[in-house]
Amino acid sequence: MDTLIQQIINGLVLGSIYALVALGYTMVYGVLGLINFAHGEVVMVGAMVAFSAISAIAGINPGLPGWLLLSLGMVAAIPVCMAVSFTVEKVAYRPLRTAPRLAPLISAIGVSITLQTLAMIIWGRNYLIFPTTLSQDPITLFTFHNTVADAPARTISLTPVQLTIVVLSSVLMMGLTTLVNRTKLGKAMRATAENPAIASLMGINPNAIISATFMIGAALAGVAGVMVAANYSVAHFYMGFLPGLKAFTAAVLGGIGNIYGAMLGGLLLGLVESLGAGYLGQLTGGFLGSNYQDIFAFAVLILVLTVRPSGLLGEKVSDRA
Template sequence: MDILLQQLINGLVLGSIYALVALGYTMVYGVLGLINFAHGEVLMIGALTAFSAISALVGINPDLPGWLLLTSGVVAAIPVCMAVSFTIERFAYRPLRNAPRLAPLISAIGVSIVLQTLAMIIWGRNYLIFPTTLPNDPIVLHTFVPTPEADYERIVSITPIQILIVVVSALLMLALTFMVKKSRLGKAMRATSENPQIASLMGINANSVIAATFVIGAALAGVAGVMVAANYAVAHFYMGFLPGLKAFTAAVLGGIGNIYGAMLGGLLLGMIESLGAGYLGQLTGGFLGSHYQDIFAFAVLILVLTLRPSGLLGERVSDRA
């Protein structure tokens, strides 16, 4: 039972990160019908920007509290990620908006490679040790479970940064849901996703709405990048590729273009990965386990695309003309 609870906690933490990044994919696709494969690199830029900001503050005053350092890293990462994503939309995607669908896809892959290369030039190719901001000591829960043979101790642990990841992700997802459903920008985004031409005739600036969609998704990815770096204590120029690909899988699983689907898909994928890796490692005596958890994510992607391409909450709709 302790393994199940521990893996559920790990899955919730991992799924919260996937959900945040998947929201960026699903919002852009819902408004523009575009898969932004450079979104994972925005996460990487956020993590490395936070690393530089926190390292600079530690160099100035090593006695600053950890919560202040982490907050400063997030505050530095968000505007940088927003500026990067705005630039990508303006110069890599907007000129190709009316081009065949393959053109922006190729452009997205090219932008991803460019961002990785620039990050490697700026921060180097080696793994960077992310500064410790919150205590590393896990919060351990002990419970004694009586059995006919003997009592045994069930141990479940969670770290402060993992608690922060779950809480912050939940708050950001609630804020995004409120914004999309209640704000003027959210209404404009929904109108643009239905029909950009008609939305323009109604006085909505489609270009501004699309740019805002990219920027909001980038802010979420920036926060997720700082969370990933703080949780694993490392940052490097290639760190955004795999989480970005898994977040795309989560968006497809939930139904790409559907905000609730992205949240659900992210949480489910995190649970599937953690439970699969945990029990696979137990059954094989540690021979297989966490190093093979990527198999589960991409197996899910294959199954979803094969059995239900629209995702769990997606609707089967015809392609736009």
């Protein structure tokens, strides 16, 4: 029982990150009908910028508390990620809006490789040790006392970084749903997703709304990148590729184009990975353990595309004229 609860907690932590990144995929697809495969690299940019900012600030004032350093790192990473995503949309995607669907997809792959290369040039190809900002000492949530005599008690715990990931992700997801459903910008985004031409007749600037959508998704991805780097204490120019693919899987699982589907898909995918790697590792004597957890994510993608291509909550995107 204690192992199950611990794996669920680990899965929720992982799924919270996937959900944040998946929201960027699903928002862009909902408004533009485009799969932005360069979105994973925005996660990497957020981690790298935060690494540089935290290192510089800690070098100037080493006495600052860890939570403040992490917050300042996010403050530095978010506008950079938004600027990168705004530039990518304007340069690589906007000229191809009327092109065949394959053209923006190829452009997205090219942007992804370009961002990876630029990051490698700026920060190098070696793994960077992300500054320790929050304590790595686990917080005990539950303690299970073994009924066997002299057997040690087993605990359910998570680290301060993991707790921050879950809480911050929850706040951001609630904030995004409020923005989409209750603000003028959200109404404009929904109108543009419904029909950009008619939305423009209603006084909405589709270009501005699409750019805003890219930037909001980039802000969430930047936060996710900082959290990933803080959780694993490492940053790398290639670190955004795999989380980006998994977040895309989460968006497809929940129903791409549906923000609630992205949240649900991210959390479910994190749980599938954590429970699958934990229990399958035990059943196979460690042969199929955490080193093979990526298998579960892409097995889910294949299964969903085969059985229910529209995802669990369906595709919330109307047909465009």
